[in-house]
Every structure is written in C-alpha cells, then in structure tokens.
Amino acid sequence: MTERTAPDDRTAPDGPLDLTDVSDLTDPLDFPGAAQLLAAGEVPPPAPVAVTAAREAVPRAAAAEATVVPLRTTRVGRRRGLLVATAAVAAIAAGAVVYPVLDVGGEPAATAAASTFLDDMAAVAADAPATHAPYWKVRVETVNHDDGERTDTTFFDRAGRIWSVDGDGTVHEPPMGKKGKLKKWPVGKKWLTWPELDKLPTDEKALTALFPKDANSRFGQVVIMLEDSPASPELRAALFRILADTPGTKLIGDVRDSKGRAGGGVEITTEVRYGTGPDKGVKYRTTDRYIVDPDTGLPLETTHKIRGRDLPADRYTWLEVGPAGQVG
Structure with a gap:
C-alpha cells in the first residue's frame, strides 16, 4: 500500500479533525462510473x-x-x-451495488460487505441454543453430473454411528464393529467426530490455525462444518468469523435457493487444474457458493461450479439439519 506523505495544511491545531467539514470536498458524484x-x-x-x-x-x-x-x-x-x-x-x-474491498496485500481480502454479513451470522449463531440431543438429523437433496438427483436422510449419534432412512420410512441400522463408517468432518489434515468437535477451540485465531492456509481449501472445510455438523453455537460463531476473514470471499447478496427460499449468499472463486491424459493440467476456474438463512444462520444450499466447462453446478440443498431425540 502506498504511504501517504503529503503535507497536511488543514489539520486542526488544537483538537481532532472535523469529519463533518466537507466544505472543500469535490463533488460527491465525481468518481468513475x-x-x-x-x-x-x-x-x-x-x-x-x-x-x-x-x-x-x-x-x-x-x-x-x-x-x-x-x-x-x-x-x-x-x-x-x-x-x-x-x-x-x-x-x-441509484440502484447500483458497490462493495468496497479491504486491501491487506497479496491475495484479495474478503469484501467488506461479505465480512459484515458473515460477522452478523456469527452473532446469530452465537445466540442459538446448545443441543444435548442424542442424535443429529440431516436431510439433503444432492444433484450432480455423475449421480443425478437424490435425497438422503441420515441420523448419527455422538459416537458417529450413522443410520439411513429410506423415503418410505425404512430405517437402516449402522453396521456393527469396525465395518461401520463413522460420521466425521475435515479440519486441516484430520477428520473429527462429534466429541472431537466439542474439543476444538472457539477462539478465531486458534481455530483458524487448524484449517488449511489456502483460502479456497479453508473456505471449503469451514463450509462443510457449517453445513451439517453439530457444532456448538460458540464454534459455529467462530467458523463464520473465519469465513469473514478468508481472502477472496465475496457477498452475492439476497438470493434464493433451488427451493425458492430466501437467503444471503457468499462465494469464492479459485483456479484449479482438471483432466487426465492430453487434458491433464488444463486450468479452470471454480466457484463455490454458500447460501445461509440470515435469520437462523443455518445452511440452505451449497453449489460448486466449474467455470469454462459445460456442466451444471453440483448442488447440495439442505432440507433439514438439527438435533433429534430419536432415529426415524
């Protein structure tokens, strides 16, 4: 950032500067555009x-x-x-939208508007009640190029065991012993269970240090946590604050998900390499968008779009995420 060294001949000698004194300012509409x-x-x-x-x-x-x-x-x-x-x-x-960007040097910072929105979501999350329920329920509609469209309903307990429920209400018990998969969430290079989530620090600086330094990878892992984990209100608040400080995060504004539900959207765009054989190493830009209910701080929808490729975005629409007293 260029250091400002111009002499100040209008500094008040005996007190703070008057921010309301705009008598000699240029026309407020004298700016590009x-x-x-x-x-x-x-x-x-x-x-x-x-x-x-x-x-x-x-x-x-x-x-x-x-x-x-x-x-x-x-x-x-x-x-x-x-x-x-x-x-x-x-x-x-005039009906236009301007989002000022905070310049921290190096890669672009999160826009000021995104930081404001996500800080607000942190406050909403912190005010939510803690849960002592034995189970966590997740119902999500998934649409992607390989698998088509499906809706999955799962329950998992604090030990991480997973129950799945069919559309007709049939409950599938988790396999016994080591064959059963456990529900986990990525934090850096580790995958953590529900009890391990409760041991994570809720101080933003300490928690950020556990996630990848790469902004896009950090955004992805934090969003996964916010999507369907039983994180405590304090932990969710810290996760939103991390997103607020993640470089490249920008606010999309008022949007609606595929179900027509209104929410606030944030997204991050990055450059990645895809392809095998002759196409190996081809660069594409991907955009990950996260839509959240501004009243509750709960997830509505997440999409992953490969820009430059004629493929629809992968979509995860969160229909129900929260505590449950029983399975089924």
Missing part, C-alpha cells in the same frame, strides 16, 4: 443485504480511518475515504 449511474435512470431497488452492507461500510470506513489518524494519516487520506463512502451511498441510491 457516476455518469453511467445517473444516465441509468430508474432501476429496481437494491437488495436489503446490499443496503445494509453499504450503510455499515460507511461508519466502518470512518472509524478505521479515525483510528489511524494519530499515527500517520493526513487530511488527504481522510478526504479520499469520505469520497469513497459517499460514492457507495450514491450508487446505492
């Missing part, structure tokens, strides 16, 4: 998630700049920040 916004005329109102994000981004930007002023920031820096915030508000008023 303003003419196009004005020429667009009437457009549909922006999504509520977008409006909330923009409103929250303005005081965040002002607060952040106010914090660094005593160190080295000049009035020139303040004016630029205010103009960016004003431009965002003007764009929202």
Whole structure:
C-alpha cells in the first residue's frame, strides 16, 4: 500500500479533525462510473443485504480511518475515504451495488460487505441454543453430473454411528464393529467426530490455525462444518468469523435457493487444474457458493461450479439439519 506523505495544511491545531467539514470536498458524484449511474435512470431497488452492507461500510470506513489518524494519516487520506463512502451511498441510491474491498496485500481480502454479513451470522449463531440431543438429523437433496438427483436422510449419534432412512420410512441400522463408517468432518489434515468437535477451540485465531492456509481449501472445510455438523453455537460463531476473514470471499447478496427460499449468499472463486491424459493440467476456474438463512444462520444450499466447462453446478440443498431425540 502506498504511504501517504503529503503535507497536511488543514489539520486542526488544537483538537481532532472535523469529519463533518466537507466544505472543500469535490463533488460527491465525481468518481468513475457516476455518469453511467445517473444516465441509468430508474432501476429496481437494491437488495436489503446490499443496503445494509453499504450503510455499515460507511461508519466502518470512518472509524478505521479515525483510528489511524494519530499515527500517520493526513487530511488527504481522510478526504479520499469520505469520497469513497459517499460514492457507495450514491450508487446505492441509484440502484447500483458497490462493495468496497479491504486491501491487506497479496491475495484479495474478503469484501467488506461479505465480512459484515458473515460477522452478523456469527452473532446469530452465537445466540442459538446448545443441543444435548442424542442424535443429529440431516436431510439433503444432492444433484450432480455423475449421480443425478437424490435425497438422503441420515441420523448419527455422538459416537458417529450413522443410520439411513429410506423415503418410505425404512430405517437402516449402522453396521456393527469396525465395518461401520463413522460420521466425521475435515479440519486441516484430520477428520473429527462429534466429541472431537466439542474439543476444538472457539477462539478465531486458534481455530483458524487448524484449517488449511489456502483460502479456497479453508473456505471449503469451514463450509462443510457449517453445513451439517453439530457444532456448538460458540464454534459455529467462530467458523463464520473465519469465513469473514478468508481472502477472496465475496457477498452475492439476497438470493434464493433451488427451493425458492430466501437467503444471503457468499462465494469464492479459485483456479484449479482438471483432466487426465492430453487434458491433464488444463486450468479452470471454480466457484463455490454458500447460501445461509440470515435469520437462523443455518445452511440452505451449497453449489460448486466449474467455470469454462459445460456442466451444471453440483448442488447440495439442505432440507433439514438439527438435533433429534430419536432415529426415524
């Protein structure tokens, strides 16, 4: 980031700078794209998630700049920040959406809007009641290129044993002994059972250290945990905060899943290699999208799309995830 060293001839000598003094600021609509916004005329109102994000981004930007002023920031820096915030508000008023990006150097940071939304989801998750139920129920509709479409209903207990239930209600008991598979979730290079999840740290920094450093892999593992694990409210809150700080995560806004349910969507795009034989090493971009119910913090749908390939996105629609008193 370029260091600002321009002299400040408007610094108040005996007190803090007045952020409300905008008498000499340039036209608030003097920014790239303003003419196009004005020429667009009437457009549909922006999504509520977008409006909330923009409103929250303005005081965040002002607060952040106010914090660094005593160190080295000049009035020139303040004016630029205010103009960016004003431009965002003007764009929202015109029906467009602007999501400012927090530059932390290196790979792109999560957008400010995504961080705001996911921090809100962390607060929602933290307020949810803890469960002491003996079982956890998951009903999910899966659609992918290889298997087609199916709906699976499973129950698992705290030991990780898995029961499956057919559409007609037939319950299939888990195999006895070592042949039975246990329900586990990935955390870094380990796969953890329900009791092991309860032992994970809920401090964001300590928990982040357990997940992959690669942003896309971290996003994937955290989302898997948020999808169908019986993580405690404190652990879920920490997981949302990790997503909020994962580079490349961006907010999609108000979206609906394949069932028409309204939610807030976040996604991450990365470059991967696919193919075998002559096609080995071909690069494609993939996008993983996670839609969450903003009122409950519970999962609605996850999709994985390989961009550049004529294949539909893999889709996992979460129909029911939560505690259960019995199987069936």
